[in-house]
Amino acid sequence: FETLALSGRTVFITAGPTREALDPVRYISNHSSGKMGYALAEAARDAGARVKLITGPVSIAAPERVECIRVESAQQMLDASLTGLSGCDLFIAAAAVADYRPVSIAEHKIKKGSEEIMELHLVKNPDIVATVAAAEDRPYTVGFAAETRDVVSYAQNKLARKKLDLIVANDVSAPGIGFNSDENAVTLVGPDSIETLPQTHKQQLARQLINRIARHFNEYAKT
Numbered sequence: 001f002e003t004l005a006l007s008g009r010t011v012f013i014t015a016g017p018t019r020e021a022l023d024p025v026r027y028i029s030n031h032s033s034g035k036m037g038y039a040l041a042e043a044a045r046d047a048g049a050r051v052k053l054i055t056g057p058v059s060i061a062a063p064e065r066v067e068c069i070r071v072e073s074a075q076q077m078l079d080a081s082l083t084g085l086s087g088c089d090l091f092i093a094a095a096a097v098a099d100y101r102p103v104s105i106a107e108h109k110i111k112k113g114s115e116e117i118m119e120l121h122l123v124k125n126p127d128i129v130a131t132v133a134a135a136e137d138r139p140y141t142v143g144f145a146a147e148t149r150d151v152v153s154y155a156q157n158k159l160a161r162k163k164l165d166l167i168v169a170n171d172v173s174a175p176g177i178g179f180n181s182d183e184n185a186v187t188l189v190g191p192d193s194i195e196t197l198p199q200t201h202k203q204q205l206a207r208q209l210i211n212r213i214a215r216h217f218n219e220y221a222k223t
């Protein structure tokens with residue numbers, strides 16, 4: 001590491017999926033394993049930061065010397081992200097947040113009926129990283145973009161739309177990288193920079209990403 005590039009800084013990282021309940025026993029979710037976000041938390045810790053990891057339900061152990069806040073839904077992830085945000089210097093959103101949740105949560109298990117087709121009514125979830133980026137006294141805010149085509153141009157759109165400082169473009173259609181795999185390959189996109197980080201283990205990639213994010217952040221913090 002470039003001599004503890006995040007020394008004395010507080011970093012919030014979101015990781016894993018969210019679960020959006022349908023009834024007491026069912027939910028809508030996705031295949032995020034949390035590996036990318038957890039690796040970033042360890043890399044940020046090793047770069048000297050105080051790290052708060054806000055994580056959806058995953059099966060990997062909490063990293064040592066990292067504050068770990070466990071949540072289920074997008075709303076809970078948002079609440080945990082906004083708690084103490086004024087003390088946060090750098091926010092990294094690696095979680096795969098469900099864009100929609102059921103309009104209501106059934107109090108009892110939904111019974112199978114006679115109909116062949118069942119309709120679910122969904123409502124948009126709050127956008128956590130965009131809410132953080134719009135906050136007063138906002139931290140330096142880094143998002144991810146999980147895309148299956150035109151990865152860099154969609155990421156550039158998200159960077160602008162969500163008013164982020166940097167975005168990590170992730171091609172989640174390629175086999176062996178992205179959701180739930182041990183390796184990943186990304187492109188780090190800024191307002192006027194594009195840097196490709198080739199496929200490697202998520203731990204290794206997280207260290208490369210934290211080094212680069214810290215460099216951009218330290219430039220920004222100087223001004």
Ligand code: PMT
Nearest residue numbers: 032033034035036093096097127128129143144145146180
């Ligand atoms: O967990 P792993 O198995 O290791 O997989 C890693 C990963 C593929 C999940 C990760 O590298 C990744 O790409 N995370 C972002 C997944 C995603 O949902 O991307 P998106 O393009 O839908 O969202 C864009 C950004 O907005 C992301 O930073 C996301 O965290 C954030 N977001 C999205 C919706 C929402 N309601 N709130 C958010 O904060």
